[in-house]
Amino acid sequence: MTQLRVHGLDVSYFTGKLEAYLRAKGLAYELVEMDTRSFRRCARITGVAQMPQLELPDGRWLTDSTQIIAHFEREAPGKAIYPDDPAVRFIADLLEDFGDEWLWRPAMYYRWSFEPDARRVSDRLACSMTRDVPLPVVLRRWLIRSRQRRCFLQGDGVNRATTSAIEAVYIEVLDAMQTALSSRPFLMGERPTQADFGFFGSMFRHFASDPTPAAMMRKRSPKVLEWVDRLWNLTPDQFVDRSMPDTLCSGLDCLLGLACEDYLPYLDANEKAYEAGELQVSWQSRNIEFSTAVNPYRVWCLQQLRSQYQTMDGAGRAKVGDWLPSFGGAGGGIAVSLLRQAVGPKALALTVPPWTAASSRARTEGVLNSHWRRNHPFHH
Numbered sequence: 001m002t003q004l005r006v007h008g009l010d011v012s013y014f015t016g017k018l019e020a021y022l023r024a025k026g027l028a029y030e031l032v033e034m035d036t037r038s039f040r041r042c043a044r045i046t047g048v049a050q051m052p053q054l055e056l057p058d059g060r061w062l063t064d065s066t067q068i069i070a071h072f073e074r075e076a077p078g079k080a081i082y083p084d085d086p087a088v089r090f091i092a093d094l095l096e097d098f099g100d101e102w103l104w105r106p107a108m109y110y111r112w113s114f115e116p117d118a119r120r121v122s123d124r125l126a127c128s129m130t131r132d133v134p135l136p137v138v139l140r141r142w143l144i145r146s147r148q149r150r151c152f153l154q155g156d157g158v159n160r161a162t163t164s165a166i167e168a169v170y171i172e173v174l175d176a177m178q179t180a181l182s183s184r185p186f187l188m189g190e191r192p193t194q195a196d197f198g199f200f201g202s203m204f205r206h207f208a209s210d211p212t213p214a215a216m217m218r219k220r221s222p223k224v225l226e227w228v229d230r231l232w233n234l235t236p237d238q239f240v241d242r243s244m245p246d247t248l249c250s251g252l253d254c255l256l257g258l259a260c261e262d263y264l265p266y267l268d269a270n271e272k273a274y275e276a277g278e279l280q281v282s283w284q285s286r287n288i289e290f291s292t293a294v295n296p297y298r299v300w301c302l303q304q305l306r307s308q309y310q311t312m313d314g315a316g317r318a319k320v321g322d323w324l325p326s327f328g329g330a331g332g333g334i335a336v337s338l339l340r341q342a343v344g345p346k347a348l349a350l351t352v353p354p355w356t357a358a359s360s361r362a363r364t365e366g367v368l369n370s371h372w373r374r375n376h377p378f379h380h
């Protein structure tokens with residue numbers, strides 16, 4: 001085996017994010033379509049039942065799209081996507097995390113609540129992910145829908161009372177991206193950064209592909225549609241000689257405002273509930289009350305952002321301290337105080353990847369699901 005093997009699916013949010021990054025870097029890969037058996041096999045190696053999982057040519061494994069990108073930015077530093085300026089890089093990290101995590105719920109909502117969208121993807125999953133399940137296709141399709149609706153709609157705070165707030169996230173992000181992309185090809189400037197890839201998973205695999213949100217994108221935000229194609233079609237020669245963003249461009253205020261006013265207060269509530277040993281967390285978005293399971297993975301996301309902020313030099317912290325309140329609206333000041341807090345006593349450590357089948361993380365820590373909880377339905 002000489003090239004990278006991406007174990008995932010062609011309808012998957014984070015597989016799409018990783019594929020776009022590898023294409024932009026010019027790293028050849030083969031997409032290996034998962035089924036339930038290979039999903040379990042990969043989980044036994046990396047300790048996390050999720051996709052994508054990346055098999056390196058030397059037999060080592062990586063998982064978590066953000067960590068995989070960090071790995072290649074370290075190991076293959078040419079054609080860099082991380083900004084050189086630490087403060088700009090921090091903002092790109094924040095936007096990557098916001099894109100990764102905060103659009104998951106709207107992406108699942110549009111995919112599994114609307115009949116044409118749910119039909120299209122349950123058909124696809126019945127022939128891909130569950131092709132090794134010895135049941136008739138109709139039954140597989142039904143099981144997939146029921147499972148996704150139970151886990152990612154009912155289980156993630158999607159109900160009649162919260163629908164308007166979830167739709168507002170998608171619409172506001174579309175508008176914010178349309179503004180940011182009106183005068184440049186990528187979110188932060190002339191060159192792609194991790195911020196672009198953070199938004200790409202949801203925008204490409206869900207919003208631009210599932211019929212209901214795709215119609216909205218075509219009508220409302222053609223610049224976003226154009227950016228989706230641009231990023232998927234990106235090769236290193238298109239950006240290597242472009243300069244890295246060294247300051248914040250105008251037009252990012254709406255996006256940063258959403259990250260500071262909507263996402264970070266949730267991350268704060270999630271962390272507090274985790275620290276208190278609770279299983280559920282409640283928070284408000286647009287005056288609507290949500291209650292969802294505490295998500296340890298996102299506690300780790302906040303800890304990562306905080307330690308990145310705290311390890312910057314004084315000049316970098318000062319820039320972020322100026323930018324967040326001026327770009328991020330009222331939530332910007334609160335965001336800065338959140339970033340200044342010490343990492344809580346229950347700091348989470350992600351065992352340093354890559355893993356090999358012999359050093360499998362699962363063997364010592366057991367298998368977690370993609371939100372770092374146990375009891376994944378595909379385990380047994």
Ligand SMILES: N[C@@H](CCC(=O)N[C@@H](CS)C(=O)NCC(=O)O)C(=O)O
Pocket residue numbers: 012013014015049050051052063064065066100369370
């Ligand atoms: N933080 C991970 C998230 C990966 C993730 O959540 N992937 C989804 C599919 S796009 C998944 O595997 N979900 C598991 C499930 O459906 O149970 C990453 O960045 O790769």
